[in-house]
Structure formats: C-alpha cells, structure tokens
Amino acid sequence: MRRTLLIGILICCSQLVTATTFDLNKECREHYQAIFNLQFQKAEKFIAIQKVSQPDNAAVLYLEQQILFYKAFISEEDTDFQKFRSEFDMRHEAYNAVPADNPWTGYATSEMYLQSAILKLKRKEYLTAGYQLRKSYKIAISNQEKFPAFIPNLKTLGFFHAVIGA
Helix, strand or coil, X not given: CHHHHHHXXXXXXXXXXXXXXXXXCXXXXXXXXXXXXXXXXXXXHHHHHHHHHCCCEHHHHHHHHHHHHHHHXXXXXXXXXXXXXXXXXXXXXXXXXXXXXXXXXXXXXXXXXXXXXXXXXXXXXXXXXXXXXXXXXXXXXXXXHHCCCCCHHHHHHHHHHHHHHC
16 A cells, blocks of 8 residues: 555656646636635646646646645745745756746746745745845846746746835
C-alpha cells in the first residue's frame, strides 16, 4: 500500500515538473476568475482533473499557486504558508521548463516571487522579502522588454510603479 502510494506521488510530481506548455485557455481563465471570487473548491476540482488530462500545462500550476497564495494571505496560518513555500521550487522548475518564447513563463515566475515576498512581509521576514521583490521586479522588466504587447505583465509592473512612486 505504502509503496503504491509513493510510486503514485512520484509519478504525479515528475509530471508536474515536466510542464512544457503554458496555455491559459478559456476553462483556465474561468477558474482563474473563480479563484478571485474565493471559490477555491470549484477551482481545486478543475485543477485535479487538469493535472491528469493536461499534465504538461504549467497554467494549471499557476492556478494552484493562486489558491495557495490567497489561502496563506487570508488565513495567516503557518500550514498554508508552509505549503506555498514548499511548492515554490517545484513551480519554479515547471515554469522554467516552458519554452522561453512564451510570455506567461516570465509573468508567472514574477508573480510567484511577488506573492512569496508579500507573504514574507506579513511574517516580518524583511530581508528575504526584499530579495524576492527585487527578483520579481527584474523578471517583470525583462518579460516586458521581451514581450512589450503582453498586457498581463503590466499588472505586475503597475504594482511596482505604484509602490515605488509612493
């Protein structure tokens, strides 16, 4: 039983890290909206199905990242923060596996660092938060230079310009 469970977990994790696309398709966008409406269960069901049917789509990991961030931000529970933190490297690897010609890769990576920094600021981890804010900003700038017509990137840059301007 334990061996079967361990093999299943390893297979799932290996599929997550080998993401080769980032397709925020219509269904993903609908569930992205559900996440903003704090309908986590609805989105989690969709994510579970998509991890099996589209294991190479990093957009599914991005949706999952949003849920983890909101849960950790809203609840302020250590377990939610640790879950976000523990999956950070896996998501980073998955985003890096997507071809560099996809603008969502840089956007998702920048968002991930920004969200991590926000959570760390709430926990008074100022030094690492500052490092991650800087990293997020540099990735967002680089992504904007590579893909100037990519509108979602402007959200992250707008945040930084508002904070720097204040």
